Amino acid sequence: MNKKPVSKEVRSVKHISKLNTKSINKAVEKVSKDRDFISNAVKKLDGLKFPAYKYQIVDFLNKNSTKNETLALFESLNGTILYRDQYHVKKAFEQNNPEAKQESQITDKTRTNLRVKQVNPAHKRKDYPEVQATAPKNYVCELCSKPFLTRDDLIHHQEFEFKKK
Numbered sequence: 001m002n003k004k005p006v007s008k009e010v011r012s013v014k015h016i017s018k019l020n021t022k023s024i025n026k027a028v029e030k031v032s033k034d035r036d037f038i039s040n041a042v043k044k045l046d047g048l049k050f051p052a053y054k055y056q057i058v059d060f061l062n063k064n065s066t067k068n069e070t071l072a073l074f075e076s077l078n079g080t081i082l083y084r085d086q087y088h089v090k091k092a093f094e095q096n097n098p099e100a101k102q103e104s105q106i107t108d109k110t111r112t113n114l115r116v117k118q119v120n121p122a123h124k125r126k127d128y129p130e131v132q133a134t135a136p137k138n139y140v141c142e143l144c145s146k147p148f149l150t151r152d153d154l155i156h157h158q159e160f161e162f163k164k165k
Contacts, residue, residue, distance in 0.1 A: 020072065027073035031093050041070045042090045050086070054079040057089070 030037050048060045054077040061071055073093070083089050138147050139154040143161055148154040 023068060023072040024076050027069055028076050030069070031073060035094075037073075038090060038093045041073050041093070042086050044070060045086050045089065050088075051082045051084050053082055057083065 044061060044064065045057065047064075048057065052060075054074070057074055057077065058071065061074055077083075077089070077092060081092070083092070136149070139149070139151055140147050141154060141157055141161070143158070146157065148157060
């Protein structure tokens with residue numbers, strides 16, 4: 001057997017990051033202040049087939065020679081999320097924008113004057129069966145009151161019992 005001796009050397013290789021963190025942070029900061037930047041950036045995704053991951057979005061923008069600032073913004077997206085459409089991407093950017101967050105907030109006036117419909121206790125829900133489909137069923141023989149787990153077992157038992165009599 002030819003085994004190579006294990007090397008005890010420690011090597012290092014200079015790694016240059018593909019991403020410029022300063023430009024990404026600058027783009028995210030700009031998004032937090034300028035909603036038009038978000039809209040313009042998302043419009044550059046016209047022609048991209050969705051759903052798409054971050055790397056597909058960045059590749060699309062690289063092919064269409066997008067500005068570095070906009071490209072840096074898309075580099076800030078989460079790489080594990082499958083973005084369904086442009087709206088989904090826009091919402092991902094808007095989570096860092098205080099103006100966009102404010103639009104989704106409930107106001108104090110609305111909170112104190114909530115109009116809640118009264119629930120009628122006599123109303124029964126009909127959107128689900130009363131007995132779940134997975135609930136165990138008991139099949140009981142009418143002759144001897146013996147319980148069975150399956151309908152087939154009950155039928156087999158009844159055939160046997162009726163033959164006896």
